[in-house]
Amino acid sequence: RMLRLARAPLGGDASTGHVWSLRDITQQKLTDASRDQFIDTATHELRTPLANIKAYAETLAMGDMIDIEEQKEFCNTINAEATRLARFVDDLLSISSLEVGSLGIQRTTVDVRRLLDEAADKIRPTIKQRGMTFEVKLSEKLGEARLDKDKVSGMVVNLLGNAAKYTPEGGTVTLTAVREDEQLKIEVRDTGVGIAADEAEKVFEKFFRSANPAVQDQVGTGLGLPLAREIARLHRGELTLASKLGEGCTFTALLPLQ
Numbered sequence: 001r002m003l004r005l006a007r008a009p010l011g012g013d014a015s016t017g018h019v020w021s022l023r024d025i026t027q028q029k030l031t032d033a034s035r036d037q038f039i040d041t042a043t044h045e046l047r048t049p050l051a052n053i054k055a056y057a058e059t060l061a062m063g064d065m066i067d068i069e070e071q072k073e074f075c076n077t078i079n080a081e082a083t084r085l086a087r088f089v090d091d092l093l094s095i096s097s098l099e100v101g102s103l104g105i106q107r108t109t110v111d112v113r114r115l116l117d118e119a120a121d122k123i124r125p126t127i128k129q130r131g132m133t134f135e136v137k138l139s140e141k142l143g144e145a146r147l148d149k150d151k152v153s154g155m156v157v158n159l160l161g162n163a164a165k166y167t168p169e170g171g172t173v174t175l176t177a178v179r180e181d182e183q184l185k186i187e188v189r190d191t192g193v194g195i196a197a198d199e200a201e202k203v204f205e206k207f208f209r210s211a212n213p214a215v216q217d218q219v220g221t222g223l224g225l226p227l228a229r230e231i232a233r234l235h236r237g238e239l240t241l242a243s244k245l246g247e248g249c250t251f252t253a254l255l256p257l258q
């Protein structure tokens with residue numbers, strides 16, 4: 001149960017790098033229940049991709065696979081698993097910056113419509129692959145805004161990714177955005193499994209994942225929504241949820257435009 005992950009610059013002086021430890025988070029910040037959930041998630045999210053990468057790489061290294069297509073498929077799997085691992089580590093690092101209050105934003109002037117179109121493009125293949133309909137309804141008048149492009153895009157991609165994950169085949173995911181009263185309102189709606197009223201606030205807590213079997217069937221870390229809410233708050237905005245169990249979810253981000 002002593003999980004420790006250290007991060008320091010390669011060959012660097014320890015005093016100039018940062019060493020960050022999962023134990024710091026687990027010991028100081030989490031309640032017992034969420035600590036157990038965290039250990040389970042971290043173990044799973046680190047071990048599963050690593051085991052897959054090792055198994056596929058070992059098979060490739062044996063060199064008795066003649067079929068080039070099969071070899072390509074193995075390489076793609078290794079790549080996908082490495083991406084999953086990297087995403088988890090990125091989320092953990094963002095969460096740890098959030099813990100110490102150093103997760104900041106860098107605003108630049110961005111074309112909001114383009115930002116949202118690009119975010120939608122990132123998730124479109126996943127949504128199509130799952131046999132769902134994807135509706136993107138962006139107002140013509142979104143204009144420009146001073147936002148942290150990468151963080152807002154990350155927030156939207158995360159909400160769309162969840163909508164795709166927790167909506168059964170044949171469902172619909174909708175992204176809408178309007179500019180209203182000097183605020184940018186971004187909405188991600190799905191027709192999926194929904195969230196029960198007693199879990200509506202818990203989903204924004206670190207490492208929380210619903211016990212709903214439809215949720216447990218999907219891979220996840222419980223880090224996406226706490227980070228998404230923090231991103232909205234860093235923009236002096238908010239991220240809220242409206243949902244009914246079995247009837248889908250609507251996540252609404254309201255970002256003030258100075």
Ligand code: ADP
Pocket residue numbers: 162163164166190192193194195203208209210211215219220221222223224225226248249
């Ligand atoms: P993850 O999806 O990796 O579990 P998140 O922090 O993104 O973590 O979400 C936390 C939990 O909130 C999910 O495990 C799930 O229980 C619930 N949730 C999030 N988005 C949705 C959604 N669109 N529909 C139903 N449940 C959701």
